[in-house]
Amino acid sequence: xNTSKTDISSTPATQYAGPxxxxxxxxxxxxxxxxxxxxxxxxxxACLAAPWYADHVMHLDAFSSNINGTYLVNGVPKxxxxxxxxxxxxxxxxxxxxxxxxxxxxxxxxxxxxxMSRLLYGGRNSLMIGFVSAVICCVLAGLVGVxxxxxxxxxxxxxxxxxxxxxxxxxxxxxxxxSVVLINATLDIGPxxxxxxxxxxxxxxxxxIYVPYVARPIRxxxxxxREREFVQASVGxxxxxxxLLRREILPNVLPTLIVFLPLMTAINMLTESALSFLSIGVQxxxxxxxxxxNDGVGLLYTRPMVAIAPGVMLAITAVALxxxxxxxxxxxxxxxxxRGAV
Amino acid sequence: MPAVAQCxxxxxxxxxxxxxxxxxxAHIPRACQVHVxxxxxxxxxxxxxxxxxxxxxxSMAATLALGLTACSSGGSTTPTDSASASTAPTATAGYQAExxxxxxxxxxxxxGGTLDPKVNYTLQYWQLFQATYDGLTGFKKVNGEDSxxxxxxxxxxxxxxxxGGKTYVFPLRKGxxxxxxxxxxxxxxxxxxxxxxxxxxPTAGGFYAGIVGADLCLTTPATCTLDGGVVADKxxxxxxxxxxxxxxxxxxxxxxxxxxxxxxxxxxxxxxxxPIPTTGPYMFKSYDPNTSxxxxxxxxxxxxxxxxxxxxxxxxxxYKFGLTVEASVTAVENGQANWLYDPPPADRLAExxxxxxxQVHVEPLTAYWYAPMNVNIPPFNNLQARQAVNWAVDRNxxxxxxxxxxxxxxxxxxxPPGFPGxxxxxxxxxxxxxxxxxxxxxxxxxxxxxxxxxxxxxxxxVTDDEVNKAVGEYMQSVLNSIGYxxxxxxxxxxxxxxxIQNSNNKVQISVTQWYQxxxxxxxxxxxxxxxxxxxxxxxxxxxxxxxxxKTIQAQMDDALTTEQTSMDDANxxxxxxxxxxxxxxxxxxxxxxxxxxxxxxxxxNYQFSKQFYMLVDQLWVK
Numbered sequence: 001x002n003t004s005k006t007d008i009s010s011t012p013a014t015q016y017a018g019p020x021x022x023x024x025x026x027x028x029x030x031x032x033x034x035x036x037x038x039x040x041x042x043x044x045x046a047c048l049a050a051p052w053y054a055d056h057v058m059h060l061d062a063f064s065s066n067i068n069g070t071y072l073v074n075g076v077p078k079x080x081x082x083x084x085x086x087x088x089x090x091x092x093x094x095x096x097x098x099x100x101x102x103x104x105x106x107x108x109x110x111x112x113x114x115x116m117s118r119l120l121y122g123g124r125n126s127l128m129i130g131f132v133s134a135v136i137c138c139v140l141a142g143l144v145g146v147x148x149x150x151x152x153x154x155x156x157x158x159x160x161x162x163x164x165x166x167x168x169x170x171x172x173x174x175x176x177x178x179s180v181v182l183i184n185a186t187l188d189i190g191p192x193x194x195x196x197x198x199x200x201x202x203x204x205x206x207x208x209i210y211v212p213y214v215a216r217p218i219r220x221x222x223x224x225x226r227e228r229e230f231v232q233a234s235v236g237x238x239x240x241x242x243x244l245l246r247r248e249i250l251p252n253v254l255p256t257l258i259v260f261l262p263l264m265t266a267i268n269m270l271t272e273s274a275l276s277f278l279s280i281g282v283q284x285x286x287x288x289x290x291x292x293x294n295d296g297v298g299l300l301y302t303r304p305m306v307a308i309a310p311g312v313m314l315a316i317t318a319v320a321l322x323x324x325x326x327x328x329x330x331x332x333x334x335x336x337x338x339r340g341a342v
Numbered sequence: 343m344p345a346v347a348q349c350x351x352x353x354x355x356x357x358x359x360x361x362x363x364x365x366x367x368a369h370i371p372r373a374c375q376v377h378v379x380x381x382x383x384x385x386x387x388x389x390x391x392x393x394x395x396x397x398x399x400x401s402m403a404a405t406l407a408l409g410l411t412a413c414s415s416g417g418s419t420t421p422t423d424s425a426s427a428s429t430a431p432t433a434t435a436g437y438q439a440e441x442x443x444x445x446x447x448x449x450x451x452x453x454g455g456t457l458d459p460k461v462n463y464t465l466q467y468w469q470l471f472q473a474t475y476d477g478l479t480g481f482k483k484v485n486g487e488d489s490x491x492x493x494x495x496x497x498x499x500x501x502x503x504x505x506g507g508k509t510y511v512f513p514l515r516k517g518x519x520x521x522x523x524x525x526x527x528x529x530x531x532x533x534x535x536x537x538x539x540x541x542x543x544p545t546a547g548g549f550y551a552g553i554v555g556a557d558l559c560l561t562t563p564a565t566c567t568l569d570g571g572v573v574a575d576k577x578x579x580x581x582x583x584x585x586x587x588x589x590x591x592x593x594x595x596x597x598x599x600x601x602x603x604x605x606x607x608x609x610x611x612x613x614x615x616x617p618i619p620t621t622g623p624y625m626f627k628s629y630d631p632n633t634s635x636x637x638x639x640x641x642x643x644x645x646x647x648x649x650x651x652x653x654x655x656x657x658x659x660x661y662k663f664g665l666t667v668e669a670s671v672t673a674v675e676n677g678q679a680n681w682l683y684d685p686p687p688a689d690r691l692a693e694x695x696x697x698x699x700x701q702v703h704v705e706p707l708t709a710y711w712y713a714p715m716n717v718n719i720p721p722f723n724n725l726q727a728r729q730a731v732n733w734a735v736d737r738n739x740x741x742x743x744x745x746x747x748x749x750x751x752x753x754x755x756x757x758p759p760g761f762p763g764x765x766x767x768x769x770x771x772x773x774x775x776x777x778x779x780x781x782x783x784x785x786x787x788x789x790x791x792x793x794x795x796x797x798x799x800x801x802x803x804v805t806d807d808e809v810n811k812a813v814g815e816y817m818q819s820v821l822n823s824i825g826y827x828x829x830x831x832x833x834x835x836x837x838x839x840x841x842i843q844n845s846n847n848k849v850q851i852s853v854t855q856w857y858q859x860x861x862x863x864x865x866x867x868x869x870x871x872x873x874x875x876x877x878x879x880x881x882x883x884x885x886x887x888x889x890x891x892k893t894i895q896a897q898m899d900d901a902l903t904t905e906q907t908s909m910d911d912a913n914x915x916x917x918x919x920x921x922x923x924x925x926x927x928x929x930x931x932x933x934x935x936x937x938x939x940x941x942x943x944x945x946x947n948y949q950f951s952k953q954f955y956m957l958v959d960q961l962w963v964k
Binding site for chain 1: 687688689690691692693694695696697699702704736738739742743745746747748749799801806808811812814815816818819820822823829830831832938
């Protein structure tokens with residue numbers, strides 16, 4: 001017996017670092033996930049540097065109209081918005097990309113503002129709205145899903161029907177309806193007042209509308225966990241509901257929520273951009289990638305870069321988030337490991 | 343002159359002139375009344391001034407200046423001549439039969455609503471009504487300034503007003519038939535005037551409330567008889583119209599489509615998509631607002647007056663709906679259509695202005711863009727705050743947003759350049775001058791500080807089309823720069839114009855447009871800022887500023903009275919009123935726009951009536 005115990009304690013079991021560290025190790029071994037993370041890091045860092053870029057590189061306020069502004073070409077000032085001089089002289093075109101980081105790198109929009117600065121500022125808002133709303137969504141979904149799945153009965157019925165109702169609306173239609181109603185109004189929630197145009201409104205709207213998409217699988221997983229042996233053992237040992245939820249259910253549900261987080265961030269960013277494109281998300285003069293795309297719609301023929309640049313950034317970020325999310329899923333999902341996914 | 347896209351449509355929605363049908367009649371802003379000085383008490387509660395606003399349309403393409411601006415307040419950017427550049431042939435002497443025939447194809451993003459000439463209040467269809475319907479009088483259908491002239495149409499002549507200016511006896515022409523073959527009689531004329539009220543025409547309370555008996559018609563439209571107001575004499579073949587008080591602008595009001603003569607058998611409700619028989623050279627063959635409107639020659643039309651109703655050239659006029667504006671521009675470029683109603687998108691202007699310059703016509707409009715400020719709520723219940731906005735806004739920046747100095751010009755007055763009563767004057771420009779020079783931000787900031795309104799929140803309400811949103815964002819930037827916390831509310835074209843009129847919505851400042859109905863100063867000053875034009879809580883309160891100054895109102899009433907004896911003397915008074923209003927600053931006038939008409943290659947005989955815009959039935963396609 002002693003020999004047997006000695007053998008067990010001295011074998012690979014001592015090298016097991018725990019599920020989280022193991023998962024992180026697996027993520028690091030996933031080159032696609034690491035590459036996506038690097039891309040995300042670069043994008044986030046660039047967006048965080050937006051104020052520095054606007055103040056110290058472009059030397060131009062990204063939020064004020066600059067319609068009669070000028071820029072220098074070989075020391076000669078030229079108008080940022082140039083009136084057509086050919087033909088009948090109709091139309092005014094903002095400067096296009098100069099590819100000079102200090103001089104309208106991506107050109108100007110119809111207010112004469114630097115597109116690069118607004119792209120970076122817009123990225124801050126898009127990423128922030130996407131991430132925060134994803135956190136809100138996952139927290140709410142986790143709460144609703146776990147409570148409904150664990151307690152079942154009437155409470156489950158009520159919560160599930162609520163999710164059904166929310167799910168019955170096409171998500172974009174629901175988001176548009178809520179935005180149209182709320183975005184231009186001041187919203188009083190107890191002691192909290194959200195003024196019109198507040199960035200918190202799109203965060204809350206987007207965070208709420210996707211709750212059913214996450215809560216449903218969480219509820220199912222909780223129902224499954226509730227019947228597992230280790231949970232039944234705890235029940236038999238006299239554990240309270242609170243302890244069961246805290247010590248047995250939540251730790252097992254958490255990896256799923258973590259997997260959802262980057263995926264929902266990408267989805268929420270796209271939703272935010274759609275709302276902002278429709279002028280019911282981030283409000284001017286603030287920027288998001290959706291508002292910058294909207295700014296570029298009227299310039300598609302003459303200055304397509306205004307719309308293309310944020311579109312490309314949005315696509316790259318969404319793809320990176322999805323690939324990173326896949327990596328996390330593979331790392332946190334034991335079945336995936338057994339399948340040799342990592 | 344009632345013209346085109348303009349004026350007062352309170353209550354209408356968005357698009358160019360505005361659909362009266364969509365307006366609820368519940369108030370009678372005095373706007374229209376303006377013209378009927380002594381009948382305020384008669385103003386029906388349902389009168390809705392026409393809006394002027396053709397936003398979307400003019401928004402992008404519109405703009406400033408030329409011809410009119412030569413004498414305008416437009417500073418350095420004021421153009422001096424029309425930019426029309428067509429090389430297409432133009433009729434110079436009489437009807438040229440060799441160009442008759444063919445089909446003219448017109449394009450628009452959407453239809454213009456009801457076909458009923460007494461209800462429709464859109465520029466889009468008023469343009470077509472010129473070739474289809476006639477009133478007792480009409481605006482001369484010619485190119486240029488002469489198009490403001492009122493000429494006899496179904497009436498043989500324009501009578502002198504008698505009975506102290508209150509009675510007109512119109513002799514009706516004989517031998518004119520409706521397109522269904524029935525004769526036009528004096529009974530049709532009486533029925534047509536009754537029908538104005540029975541269908542609740544949007545200008546019933548504004549333009550026609552001064553007719554004797556109109557008060558009862560406005561109260562109970564279904565039983566309207568206009569007893570004693572419009573009287574037919576079958577023997578003499580005359581129609582007598584009696585007014586409650588002299589109205590020097592009455593002939594203008596008789597010349598707009600709402601006063602068109604329809605058969606007495608016409609329905610007493612909005613005819614909607616069902617065409618009413620016409621008297622003009624064309625009639626409506628079919629209409630589906632989702633796809634197309636087809637006009638063909640009226641087989642019973644015989645030209646009776648070249649000035650009032652000239653014979654048309656094309657055999658058929660097809661108006662197709664549904665294409666995007668971008669696609670419409672491409673279709674005209676490719677010769678698949680002859681003209682598009684909507685203004686070309688901003689990013690296509692340079693292209694059509696260079697590659698297709700000979701096919702482009704840029705026309706000055708008697709209209710302006712302005713920012714009404716609500717004088718009854720903070721911060722613009724403070725005179726200094728309002729003046730600060732006028733000092734701060736750089737009109738040249740807005741000109742740029744509308745497509746440059748060839749498409750818009752800055753204005754400093756409420757009456758557009760070239761309009762009766764306009765005098766160059768600019769109270770808010772730096773350096774000082776009689777035309778726009780530049781803003782004075784320092785003075786604006788100081789005024790905001792002095793007013794004690796600095797730091798207050800201000801919401802700017804604009805429509806959600808590209809150009810208006812851009813103007814709103816610019817205004818937001820300006821207001822932020824002088825000390826306010828500004829936000830932009832961009833709402834649908836369909837509701838913005840009525841939304842900003844209703845004082846219950848507590849709109850502080852907005853951006854909108856006004857186009858003349860007819861060439862009289864009262865159509866701007868009294869309509870937009872008269873006391874009777876402000877109806878609290880109404881969607882039909884065209885005085886969006888809620889401005890009512892008893893002293894200035896008395897001056898306007900006096901000017902209206904003066905119009906009965908001398909328009910020149912009256913215009914001097916209107917100019918003084920304009921100046922006084924600018925001092926009070928209930929609005930910030932911004933720019934006066936120009937209209938871009940883009941025709942396909944080979945489309946000839948382009949003629950632009952300043953009153954009703956391009957004469958579509960005079961185009962040549964052969």
